[in-house]
Amino acid sequence: MPRHLARGAVGFGALIAAFALIPVFGPATLLLAPVGVVALRGCPMCWAIGLAETVSRGRLRRECTNGSCELKPASR
Numbered sequence: 001m002p003r004h005l006a007r008g009a010v011g012f013g014a015l016i017a018a019f020a021l022i023p024v025f026g027p028a029t030l031l032l033a034p035v036g037v038v039a040l041r042g043c044p045m046c047w048a049i050g051l052a053e054t055v056s057r058g059r060l061r062r063e064c065t066n067g068s069c070e071l072k073p074a075s076r
Helices: 002-020 027-039 044-056
Strands: 060-065 068-073
Touching: 002 027, 002 044
Parallel strands: none
Antiparallel strands: 060 068
């Protein structure tokens, strides 16, 4: 979990800095954008979905009956 959050902080920080610092340092700051994409391993939405999966791991299970699926708390 801490590693996932660190990747998010680096990734989103680099992406935000890439565009926010353009007025100060010029277009060279856009070189931070690939750093952010690599840290997030592709896309910000994929990172967010991965975080949700990490947080819910083992707490929820999918139960399908009669063609309808529901998320229910895992039995302990």
